[in-house]
Amino acid sequence: MTKAVDTRYTQxxxxxxxxxxxxxxxxxxDESVPLFERLKFAAIFTSNLDEFxxxxxxxxxxxxLSRQAHVDSKSGLTPTEQLQAVCRAVPPLYKRRDKTFAQLETRLRSCNICSLGVEELDxxxxxxxxRWFRDYVAPVLSPMVVDAHHPFPHLPSKALTVALSLRREGQSCFGLVPIPRALPPFLRLEERGVRYVLTEQVVLFYAETLFDTYEVESKCVVAVTRNADISPEDEDYDVGEDFRVHMQKVLKKRARLSPVRLEIQGEAGQALTGFLCRRLELSPAQVFSSRAPLALGYVYALETLLPPETVAALCYPKYTPQWPRELVKGEPLIPQILRRDVLLYYPFHAMEPFLKLVREAAADPAVLSIKITIYRLSSTAKLVEYLAAAAENGKDVTVLMELRARFDEQNNIAWAxxxxxxxxxxxxxxEGYKVHSKICLITRRERSHIQYITQIGTGNYNEKTAKLYTDFCLMTAxxxxxxxxxxxxQNMATSNLExxxxxxxxxxxxxxxxxxxxMEEEIAKARQGIPAHIFIKVNSVTDRQLIDKLAEASQAGVEVVMNVRGICCLRPGVSGLTDHIRIFSVVGRFLEHPRVFAxxxxxxxxxxxxxxxFMTRNTERRVEIACPVLDPAIRRQIAHYITLLCTDNAKARLLGPDGSYSPIPRPEAAPVLDAQAAMMAEAVTQAQEAAAHPPVSQERRRGLLERLLARLK
Structure with a gap:
């Protein structure tokens, strides 16, 4: 008998x-967001939904498909009921996205940024x-009729295809035109401004010419989304087989997993939709209609075509991550970090100081070893260059590379x-545990004494996302x-998880x-009448045990504040259960990513x-690290950032007991506070002050001391 699930404060x-x-x-x-950035948010929404x-x-x-009975621990729903709930919740989001996208495109046309249909052209x-279709596109297309002699082809996940309902000599059939990913996403027209036609719309318009012996009854653009949730541990591999080789085999298998969604843009018609559902083994509830393009990744390529004056008017002002004021830029970093802990806060601070630290360590004669865990890297990575240089310089370099970082597997294999x-x-x-921790250890021998410099991060060593995600990087000796x-x-190298x-x-x-x-310590304090507080900043909260303990803390009178960016299965403000818990989310220019527990x-x-x-996968099925912040100055720094986030009344939204989000109430006279904008301004001001009044370097300090001693003599 299935145990009843308590859903009074969960969702x-x-x-x-x-x-x-x-x-x-x-x-x-949001009218306060620059117009082109708003288009990018629509694209982010769409790519998020794809990954979902x-x-x-x-x-x-x-x-x-599993024979084992499963009931969700937060909602009490079976997997089938969960799928049904998702399929009911998604169509209204499509409609809202389509309406928003159409409004944005209308506004952008007035700025001479126009996505045009072929029928609109002069x-x-x-x-x-x-000419472009005839000379460049048509030669690489492979139109096909699906019948007894032409089986239904494999449609890769999220690849665009033009689907057609055809008729010839009184017989109905169906046609497909897969659009090769090698083609550019759009054709820019030879006119002033940024005016373009999407490639799939060009193929859709000229599709009749590819089936000139048929009558086309209906046509549309479609995209299949396939299940990508494949686990390498579920796949058999040969004894002694290199795990990297095994992962390459797994990636090939992922491309052919079962469809879970069909998207249609255009007028498909009942016969064509039914045909696609039968061949893809999808129910009508798994079919979603869209007026907006099915792939919006082209938006980022458009930005590179905008003239400078348009970028200034329609995009966020350019922000350059700053050098932190605590570090003297022209001085070696290793001695500075040996003297004091340093905190970087991406992207307000640059990643450069950490990379420079690794580069120095690669050449430092006193460095014996560099050890690091890597989960995701960008396609170009200075960090790899510096680690390789360290190994070539005779340092002992150990890299624990996680090959199962979803969608970055191939990239990580190449870097390995x-x-x-x-x-x-x-x-x-x-086997069975992803290594998701972010830690780097530099070991030095100075006059027969061992020194450690440890870096602990909340985000990946990815030089691209360090400019887009907010993350902490602590460097301590x-x-x-x-x-x-x-x-x-040592434990990682000997497979010791305990x-x-x-x-x-x-x-x-x-x-x-x-x-x-x-948490229990705070509960004990609250029960003794001593003020008790918990602050949690994470991306997701799904771990039932942690959720229940937070609810217990609330019921004991502990004041709990949580900044949860995304999924939150804990519902705050439920009378008598979670009414001492306040949860808010911040969605802004940068993706909130640090994890902080106070x-x-x-x-x-x-x-x-x-x-x-706070997800079961992280707490029980991954190798993760949390590091205490021991330096009081660093604790004050982080507390200051937390205070800014907690007082954000521009981008923050409160999570309500019903699971919905609402704007933070702001009195009329209260100033608008965007925490991320405030942190950018603060980092720039601090960098300017440091440039105007640079701290005295060790070299200069030594010179001043020598001159003073000379005078005394």
């Missing part, structure tokens, strides 16, 4: 995520498109090969943290139990930063 995970993505779409309607179907809906779909434009070629030791983690980091890498650590909290064994202990108030509060969300 279904997927519906919570859809509410978050709706918040993203709100940015596309590939991963989350794909995962639930797999559960519907004679000159029509000739250009016709490059590092191995340079002489680095590359490890691939554990505290020996206690370094000793734990050394134990961590290692003992004095300061670091390491999942899957010590992170969640320690967080529960810290317990208590004032100088005695304990604070951790780390890589883990």
């Amino acid at each position: 279904e995970r997927e519906l919570s995520w859809l509410k978050f993505n709706e918040r993203v779409l709100e940015e596309a309607t 179907f590939m991963i989350r809906v794909g995962s639930i779909y797999d559960m519907t 004679v000159k434009g029509r000739k250009q498109v016709e 090969e490059r590092l191995e070629e340079a002489g680095c030791t590359v490890l691939y983690g554990f 505290q020996s206690a943290v370094g000793a734990d980091a050394a134990s961590f890498f 290692g003992t650590y004095h300061h670091l909290l390491v999942a899957p064994y010590s992170l969640k139990p320690r967080l529960l202990e810290k 317990f208590g108030a004032g100088e005695d509060a304990s604070m951790y930063i780390g890589s883990a969300d």
Whole structure:
């Protein structure tokens, strides 16, 4: 008999995520956001929804095929009921996106940024498109009729295809024209401004010429979304087979997984829709109509075509990540970090100081080893160059490379090969556990004394996303943290997940139990009438055990504040259950990404930063690290950033007991505070002050001391 699920203060995970993505779409309607940036938010909403179907809906779909009974621990729904709930919730989002997209395109036309249909073009434009289709597009197309001699082809996930309902000699049939991904997404017209025609619209317009012996009854653009939730652990691999080779096989299999969604743009007609559903084995509830293009990734390419004056008018003002004032730019970094802890806050601060630290370590004769865990890298990575240089300089370089970082697997495989070629030791983690931690350890020997410099991050070592995501990067020479980091890498190399650590909290064994202990300490204080506080900043909250402990804290009188960017299965403000919990989300120019756990108030509060969300996958099925912030100055820095976020009344939204989001109430006289904008301005001001009054470097300080001693003599 299935145990009843308590849903009094919880909600279904997927519906919570859809509410978050709706918040993203709100940015596309916000008049305070520059017009072209609003178009990008519509594109982000669309790509988010694509990934949601590939991963989350794909995962639930797999559960519907399982013989094992499963009931969601937050909603009490079966997988089939979850899928039905998702299919009911998504169509209104499509309609809202389509309406928003159409309004944005209308506004952009007045700025001479125009997506045109072929039928809208004048004679000159029509000739250009016709030439392009004839000479450039048609030669690479493979139109086909689907019948007994021409089987239904494999349609790759999210690849665009023109589908047609055809008739010849009284017989009905169907045609398909897959659009090769090698084609550009649009043709720019030879006119002033940025005027263009999408490639799929060109193929759709001229599709009749590809089936000239048939009568075309209806035609449309379609895209299939396939399940991408494939686990390498579920796939058999040969004993002794290199895990990297195994991952390459898994990636090939992913491309052919089952369809979970069909999107249609245009007038498909009942016969064509039915045909596609039968061949793809999809129900009508899994078919979604769209007026907007099915792939909006082209929006980012458009931005590169905009003239400078248009960029200035329609895009966010350019922001350059700043050098932190705590570091002297022209001075070596290793001595500076040995003297004091340093916190970088991306993208307000540049990633450059951390990269420079690794580059210095690669050439420093005193450095014995560099060890690092890597989850995601950009397609070009200075970090890999510096690690390779360190190995080539005779340093012991160990890289724990996670090959199962979803959608970055191929990229990570290529980087692993490059590092191995340079002489680095590359490890691939554990069967059944992804290594998601962000830690780098530099070990030095200075006059027979071992020194550690440890870097702990909340985000990936990805130089591209460090300009788009907010994340903390702590660099510390505290020996206690370094000793734990050394134990961590030794345990990783010997496949020991149950290692003992004095300061670091390491999942899957010590992170969640320690967080529960810290919450219990606050509960005990509240029951004794002592003020008790918990602050949590994460991307998602789904772990039922942590949710229940937070509800218990609320019921004991602990004041709980949570900044949860996306999924939140905990419903705050439920009378008598979670009414001491306040949860808010911030969606702005940058993607909020740090994880912070703080317990208590004032100088005695304990604070951790780390890589883990409050999700069961993170706390029980991944290797994650949370590091205590021991330096009081760094704790004050982070507390200042938290205060800014908690007082944001521009981009923050409160989560209500019913799972919906609402704007933060703001009195008429109160100034508007956008926390991310405030942090940008603050970082620029601090950098300008540091440039005007640079701190005295060690070299200059030494020179002043020598001159003073000379005078005294």
